[in-house]
Amino acid sequence: MSSPGKQGAEPGTSPGAMIVTPHWLASEAGAKVLRRGGNAIEALVAAGAALAVTYPHFCGLGGDAVWLVADEAGKAQTFLGIGQAASIIPDGDIPLRGAGSTLTTACLVDSWQTVLAYSAVEWLGSESLSGLLDDAIALAEDGFEVSRSQAFWYDFRRGELDNWPGFAGLFQASGIQRQPSLGKTLQAIARHGSREFYEGALARRIATGLAEAGSPLSAADLAATRTEMAAPIKQSYRDTILLAPPPPTQGITTLGIMGVLDHLPMEDFPPDSASFYHRLVEAVKQAFLDRHSIADPRYSADVSLELLEPGRLATKAAAIDPGRALPWPEPYRHGDTALLAAVDDRGRCASLLQSLYFDWGSGVVVGDTGILWQNRGAAFSVDRASPNVIRPGKRPFYTLNPGLALRDGRPHLVYGTQGADGQPQTLSLLLSLLIDHGLDPSEALSRPRFLLGRTFSDSRDSLKIEESAGPETVAALAAMGHEISTINSFSPLGGQAGIIRITQDGAIDGAHDPRSDGGAISL
Numbered sequence: 001m002s003s004p005g006k007q008g009a010e011p012g013t014s015p016g017a018m019i020v021t022p023h024w025l026a027s028e029a030g031a032k033v034l035r036r037g038g039n040a041i042e043a044l045v046a047a048g049a050a051l052a053v054t055y056p057h058f059c060g061l062g063g064d065a066v067w068l069v070a071d072e073a074g075k076a077q078t079f080l081g082i083g084q085a086a087s088i089i090p091d092g093d094i095p096l097r098g099a100g101s102t103l104t105t106a107c108l109v110d111s112w113q114t115v116l117a118y119s120a121v122e123w124l125g126s127e128s129l130s131g132l133l134d135d136a137i138a139l140a141e142d143g144f145e146v147s148r149s150q151a152f153w154y155d156f157r158r159g160e161l162d163n164w165p166g167f168a169g170l171f172q173a174s175g176i177q178r179q180p181s182l183g184k185t186l187q188a189i190a191r192h193g194s195r196e197f198y199e200g201a202l203a204r205r206i207a208t209g210l211a212e213a214g215s216p217l218s219a220a221d222l223a224a225t226r227t228e229m230a231a232p233i234k235q236s237y238r239d240t241i242l243l244a245p246p247p248p249t250q251g252i253t254t255l256g257i258m259g260v261l262d263h264l265p266m267e268d269f270p271p272d273s274a275s276f277y278h279r280l281v282e283a284v285k286q287a288f289l290d291r292h293s294i295a296d297p298r299y300s301a302d303v304s305l306e307l308l309e310p311g312r313l314a315t316k317a318a319a320i321d322p323g324r325a326l327p328w329p330e331p332y333r334h335g336d337t338a339l340l341a342a343v344d345d346r347g348r349c350a351s352l353l354q355s356l357y358f359d360w361g362s363g364v365v366v367g368d369t370g371i372l373w374q375n376r377g378a379a380f381s382v383d384r385a386s387p388n389v390i391r392p393g394k395r396p397f398y399t400l401n402p403g404l405a406l407r408d409g410r411p412h413l414v415y416g417t418q419g420a421d422g423q424p425q426t427l428s429l430l431l432s433l434l435i436d437h438g439l440d441p442s443e444a445l446s447r448p449r450f451l452l453g454r455t456f457s458d459s460r461d462s463l464k465i466e467e468s469a470g471p472e473t474v475a476a477l478a479a480m481g482h483e484i485s486t487i488n489s490f491s492p493l494g495g496q497a498g499i500i501r502i503t504q505d506g507a508i509d510g511a512h513d514p515r516s517d518g519g520a521i522s523l
Contacts, residue, residue: 016523017522019043020341020499020500021340022058022149022338022418022496022498022512023054023517025050026054026340027512027518027520029049029050030046030342030521032135033046034345034523035523039125039346040349041067041118042132043342044342045127045129045132047342048108048354049133049186051340052108053136053179055147055150055338056171056179057149057150057153058355058356059108060372061106061108061371062108062366062372062373062374063106063108063361063376064081064104064355065352065353065355066079066082066249066352066398066400066402067351067352068403069349070348070406070411071123071346072346074406074409074410075122076231076404076406077118077122077230079114079227080227080249081108081111082107082228082248082398083107084104084393084395085392085394086103086104086218086221087218088218089103089216089390094378094382094390097358097363098163098165098363098364099165099210099215101375101377102213102373102374103216103217103377103380103390104376104377104395105224106197106225106373106374109189109197110225110227113129114227115227116129118229133186137183137186140180140182140370141179144177146173146174149492149496152492155173156359157360158173160363164360165213165364166367167360167364170370170372180370184369185370188201197222202369203222205367205369206369208367209369210364210367215364224393232245232246233245236262237258237259237262237405237435238436239407240406240412240435241409243403243404243405244402245401247295247296247303248395248398249400252294252308253287253288253424254401254423255308256307257287257425257427258428259308259313260283260317263318266279266437267436272469273476277477281482282321282325284428284452285328286319286326287424288424290303292386292388293387299391300388301387324480325477328452328453337417337419338496339415339416339417339418339496339498339512340498341414341500342414343411343414352402352416355376355399356374356376357374357375357378358375361375363375376396377390380397399421401424403416405435412501413499413502414500415430415497415500417430419494421451425450425452429450430445430499434499445513448489450465451463451465451487451494462482462483462484463482463484464487464493465484466486466487474486494515496515497512498511498520508522
């Protein structure tokens with residue numbers, strides 16, 4: 001078993017099973033399930049529940065989850081655990097924080113029931129939800145040491161915390177954090193099942209707490225919340241088939257970037273060169289030009305086939321000037337997320353992203369439940385002409401897009417990252433490093449990152465690049481017309497990604513980001 005390191009990116013290698021998460025305690029919760037013979041889906045339910053306790057700034061019971069799973073033969077399925085908008089929408093602009101941003105229900109807990117039912121039928125899984133929540137309950141009740149990531153985001157938002165309902169006293173910047181109210185909530189779910197969150201006594205307490213905070217969500221909205229099963233969308237890249245969740249997620253954006261890069265000889269450009277980064281950045285821009293059309297396909301046209309049409313991708317690749325940068329076309333979307341991935345001893349794999357949207361979500365703690373609610377409603381538009389305009393029961397444009405790659409029809413890569421707008425950007429970098437340049441997961445995760453567009457700390461539409469890229473590369477990018485802002489190496493702005501790789505001979509290696517508090521555990 002690999003052990004924790006300062007950066008959390010120590011690789012593990014095993015012919016058996018593996019789990020990666022951004023927090024070691026969550027990784028260990030999932031590893032326990034794998035050790036006792038549980039499958040990859042079951043392991044990630046346990047790990048995800050533990051992470052909902054130990055990474056409260058990025059994910060929790062008041063948020064959502066998007067799953068992408070595949071068996072050893074490559075049969076894949078997505079699960080969109082995405083809450084829907086309230087049945088009654090207040091007039092006016094949508095605030096970024098507070099009760100006015102709690103416009104969508106939370107679907108993480110329902111997704112547990114849905115994926116476990118799939119596991120039982122398709123993978124003959126036998127783990128119960130109650131047993132899978134044991135570690136999360138213990139962590140909430142007994143406490144854990146606050147992570148570096150939580151400390152960073154607590155300190156960053158310190159000036160806002162006093163304005164967040166119910167937040168004070170529940171979370172902290174250092175020391176041992178205990179969450180007894182959340183522990184009781186988890187116990188109720190373990191005792192009565194996932195639907196307790198939506199239709200039981202717990203649901204009534206949640207609805208009361210939301211109403212008291214001023215949220216428009218009702219008990220009926222909670223009861224209507226359901227996870228959707230959907231086929232993944234696909235894009236070929238070199239000798240692999242990349243899988244991503246369909247709209248309303250931005251999985252199509254990640255696949256679009258890779259579809260553009262598939263027309264470029266990325267293997268010819270050294271991975272530390274300006275030529276390599278320039279082409280990645282320009283492919284990102286080409287794909288982001290189409291992102292405004294992604295929305296809930298139940299309310300708008302599904303643009304997946306159109307945006308991934310081979311001729312369209314070839315035209316976009318041809319539009320890239322090898323020596324000159326295109327202006328950045330996309331408004332900034334904020335968001336923070338947590339990636340978990342697992343491969344079991346049968347070769348079945350699961351990739352999971354769970355999120356509160358912004359760091360600390362809406363900032364609203366719901367009544368006495370210990371649940372911090374998401375602000376995913378802030379992702380909607382109030383522009384009536386937008387495909388993403390808010391409507392009762394609608395799901396917003398969604399940044400979460402966990403990924404899988406198949407080679408020869410079988411799982412080869414399991415991956416994903418935190419980072420909203422940065423998710424497709426980071427994934428395109430990592431996939432090119434892995435596929436075009438043959439780096440292993442730990443090497444790829446340690447390479448310098450870029451982030452294009454505005455962030456919470458820099459309002460310019462600049463290309464942020466970690467200073468470890470080197471002054472020569474930065475200068476060459478600037479000469480091509482990129483507006484450059486250097487950021488610290490291993491910056492929190494670079495996201496927190498995770499990768500598991502399954503080689504042709506069945507060996508497994510993997511790592512979680514050096515920017516996180518987690519890593520890989522191999523068995």
